[in-house]
Amino acid sequence: MLNPKDLLLYLCTDRVLALGRPIAAAVEEAVTGGVTMVQLREKEASSREFYEIALALRALTCRLHVPLVIDDRLDIALAVGAEGLHIGQSDLPLPAARQLAGKNMFIGVSASTVEEALEAERNGADYLGVGAVYPTRSKADAGEAVGLDRLAAICAVVKIPVVGIGGVNGDNAGAVIKAGAVGIAAISGILSQSDIKEAARELRTIINKVR
Amino acid sequence: MLNPKDLLLYLCTDRVLALGRPIAAAVEEAVTGGVTMVQLREKEASSREFYEIALALRALTCRLHVPLVIDDRLDIALAVGAEGLHIGQSDLPLPAARQLAGKNMFIGVSASTVEEALEAERNGADYLGVGAVYPTRSKADAGEAVGLDRLAAICAVVKIPVVGIGGVNGDNAGAVIKAGAVGIAAISGILSQSDIKEAARELRTIINKVR
Numbered sequence A, B: 001m002l003n004p005k006d007l008l009l010y011l012c013t014d015r016v017l018a019l020g021r022p023i024a025a026a027v028e029e030a031v032t033g034g035v036t037m038v039q040l041r042e043k044e045a046s047s048r049e050f051y052e053i054a055l056a057l058r059a060l061t062c063r064l065h066v067p068l069v070i071d072d073r074l075d076i077a078l079a080v081g082a083e084g085l086h087i088g089q090s091d092l093p094l095p096a097a098r099q100l101a102g103k104n105m106f107i108g109v110s111a112s113t114v115e116e117a118l119e120a121e122r123n124g125a126d127y128l129g130v131g132a133v134y135p136t137r138s139k140a141d142a143g144e145a146v147g148l149d150r151l152a153a154i155c156a157v158v159k160i161p162v163v164g165i166g167g168v169n170g171d172n173a174g175a176v177i178k179a180g181a182v183g184i185a186a187i188s189g190i191l192s193q194s195d196i197k198e199a200a201r202e203l204r205t206i207i208n209k210v211r
Helices: A021-032 A047-064 A074-080 A096-101 A112-121 A147-157 A174-178 A196-210 B023-033 B047-064 B074-082 B094-100 B114-121 B149-158 B175-176 B195-209
Strands: A011-012 A037-040 A068-071 A085-088 A106-111 A127-131 A163-164 A181-185 B009-012 B037-040 B068-071 B084-087 B107-113 B127-131 B164-165 B182-184
Touching: A011 A021, A011 A163, A011 A196, A011 B037, A011 B074, A021 A196, A021 B114, A037 A047, A047 A074, A047 A085, A068 A074, A068 B047, A068 B195, A074 A085, A074 A096, A074 B023, A074 B074, A074 B094, A085 A096, A085 B164, A096 A106, A096 B074, A096 B175, A112 A127, A112 A147, A112 B074, A112 B094, A147 A163, A147 A174, A147 B068, A147 B195, A163 B127, A174 A196, A174 B107, A181 A196, B009 B023, B009 B195, B023 B037, B023 B047, B023 B195, B047 B068, B068 B074, B074 B084, B074 B094, B084 B094, B127 B149, B149 B164, B149 B175, B175 B182, B175 B195, B182 B195
Parallel strands: A011 A037, A011 A181, A037 A068, A068 A085, A085 A106, A106 A127, A127 A163, A163 A181, B009 B037, B009 B182, B037 B068, B068 B084, B084 B107, B107 B127, B127 B164, B164 B182
Antiparallel strands: none
16 A cells, blocks of 8 residues: 655666666665655566566565566566556556556556546556656656646646656755645756755755645 | 467567558558457557556457457556566566456567576466577567477467567468477567468467468
8 A cells, every 4th residue: 555655755776877886785775865656667677677676675665665667578577576666658557557566556647748647547446656747858758848837737636646747956956845846856956966866865855844 | 267279379568560551550450361369569659658558458368269468567457457468588576466456457578598487487477489490680689599399399388378579470480380380479560561360370270370
């Protein structure tokens, strides 16, 4: 089960954007700084490599008491016993994933329009990742920026919690929360900073202040 | 459950090697010509696209009464109800896959050494794909050719059925069977031929004659 508070500061991993630092060490820094949930994204790894990194992160996130979410790969999520699965619009359809995931795994869905958000909610998504809120280079496939107005429109029509993702940093995180998001998700805003722990801490302080 | 006779002539798909012909139409031609089992390989597709192609092939292979095997992606195999999963040495470890696949799904494993073959058998593989028997350009990651002698050595030490894959064509299919393989697997030997049905028929005739 997903606790909406786990969405406050959601770290999505990216090996390239971590500037060569090992993912496990980077995740530990980030969680120590205030990250509340971790998503493992491995778009280029083989299944074996993805599985092994996921197993290692699973042990780490258990120890750190934050949920682990696997991007796209339901088989990896099931194999390592991850708490959550995140699917985008080009991943497995939510109803198919839901049927295999069982009742204990929560599922988040990426949405960039009101229609996608409503469809995901109707199909049983546990949370939405809405973005890219601002232009970003972290995700090559993120498309045109959604903007704060559409983020607010989505937050207004769905009952499930929303996190804003894409180009979110210390300067605009407050605005994302004020638009109705429960939390923010970050990749480079945390992983590409020289001091990962401090970057997470700053973002978390802003979120706590605005909420 | 896998019937060893399903391994006689095993088609592995590859969209590039099908020379632009739609996969479903190519598979139907191949099965009509004598292919006994079909593996869907989609190394570049998004999960959604892979799922949709797998769903379409699942309907087709049901109608044609041949088992469908999904390469690598256990989640896709489960989602479409495929009969089998095939995993390579860089895919999910067999014990993890076995635990999630349930009792009804058979699992084949790629092996290119006696050690890999014995380990896969010990871990519960239902069949082995051994290769590349001959040099091939169909699989970029196939590595150095295994050769007939090592194929024969593997067939001699394992009890589970073996198919020879990699560079197998009408000229050498007989030798692969004589080395102890139950059947052969082909990609370009069928899919890249101008008459797919005829290519399958010729291979099947050779296999039937030698067995």
